[in-house]
Amino acid sequence: MKHLLLAATAAASFTLPVTASEPAPTPSPGEIAAAAPASDWIAIAPSDLLVMDLAPDAKGKPRRVVIQLTPAPFSQGWIGNIRKLAAAHWWDGTSINRVQDNYVVQWGDATEKKPLPEGLAAVPESEYVVSRTGAAGWDAARAMKRSAPIISDPYASSQALWGWPVGRGKDGELWPVHCYGAVGVGRNMSPDTGSGAELYTVIGHAPRHLDRNIAVVGRVIGGIEHLSSLPRGTEALGFYKTEGERTPIASIRIASELPAADQPKFEYLSTEGDSFARYADARANRRDPFFIRPAGGADICNIPVPVRPVAAK
């Protein structure tokens, strides 16, 4: 027998029972997502994708990282800056400068001297959160009724909303959560909130203590292995010591600025539908054959919103 060793987290094909007398299958979370109807999948607009092409690896293979920007109403001040930085090709020729194990990979201008484009906003700390009763004009209460279960953990309540893991404060605040792959904005000491020119992504256990302290502006949905498997930096906080250790960034673009044939296409499973509710329940109560004791719960970062590339037609 081929060793199974550890349960799959990836999607696998979902097989219906052949006869009514067979026991009902207990699909894994990935199988539930794979079996969801096409109507439950939402295409991500190319204008909401940030495409980072690193220099090819030692064997000459391309390394592309695709980041989905956080949906409105979250973090839009910084995301406006990021769109300007990408349009100005500001990141081209910058580099990956820091890889700290079980924490973050960070990129930007290692020299800290490259002039920023004009017109970037100075975003206030108040925009780390949004108010669900505010004047933004979006009906959060209605959306939440149709959404995934509310989870309580030592940090806050949280819920998957509009395709994103979202924290929910007792004071009516909502904020995007730092899970594995989250992309955030590096900053100096408060009240600085960062411009968006220095970005990082999480490559370890979710650093939820950063929630409401740093802006989350996106999540890596493709190619995170090109970041997470980089050599760790040996200086304090995982910064690289020498120029030669840094991975050059060839370019960062909003996908809609790329030639059509070069635009990556992704879709995510709606968090407001029945498929996601079943998926979330299965993440919290693993009943697929490998498991003997379902946990009875899962934290928000262990219920990652399914995202997948859209096959070319």
Add this chain to the structure above:
Amino acid sequence: MKHLLLAATAAASFTLPVTASEPAPTPSPGEIAAAAPASDWIAIAPSDLLVMDLAPDAKGKPRRVVIQLTPAPFSQGWIGNIRKLAAAHWWDGTSINRVQDNYVVQWGDATEKKPLPEGLAAVPESEYVVSRTGAAGWDAARAMKRSAPIISDPYASSQALWGWPVGRGKDGELWPVHCYGAVGVGRNMSPDTGSGAELYTVIGHAPRHLDRNIAVVGRVIGGIEHLSSLPRGTEALGFYKTEGERTPIASIRIASELPAADQPKFEYLSTEGDSFARYADARANRRDPFFIRPAGGADICNIPVPVRPVAAK
């Protein structure tokens, strides 16, 4: 100004205020641990360390991974097997066979044909947990009174006990938790529990749904970057496709079997003392200068027990 970018997680030096009129410092968790008296640090016996030497890297640099075995009374059946496998030099010439992003690195015999040493125990599933009121002869209730706070999360209650993150069931069960760096025993389908010959370590967000479903037998306390930065496998579940992708394991030994000069030395911060209680509180309520809003809580895997190498004398 040098960009701070993100708060440190590493220990830094702790400076006392120079005059009484200065504001009291708000030390980071790492500073609290670094300032703990020597009496709060507990040496780890070489007989409880598993030392894995990988083949040198492409530049010829050695790659050593040090694993602390889970303390009694947890998982001792599998740990007995692991001691026998190490004594038989069984892992020498085996390899790292699987690297799945945000999940696990796994090692053992890729051929699945290497005979196991005689006398390995078949450990029952009941040993995934221990009873705190059982006949094991250890006074868990007393230890828990002096220990770190009890945390409730979607999985279970949990607490740092005897230097380890431990889950606490309502039914009186205790079990070691799957955090980043946890080492567990690969297995086939239930009721198989694995021998200990196939091991994995966590390199992503804590897969707590594996708790009580797979045996946790240790944690990586040194050199995890030699595993977490390996290229991800491209086959299902992150297995490597070809022999050439696998990283050879030169040897795995219990440290006490190594020459004295080659034995790694580590110590951990007692989880039953005041320093750990202050450290845990600071992890849950970050008051060091970078933070503007303390979280008010932390999950058990975000309060990692401080472990550090002991400097040679």
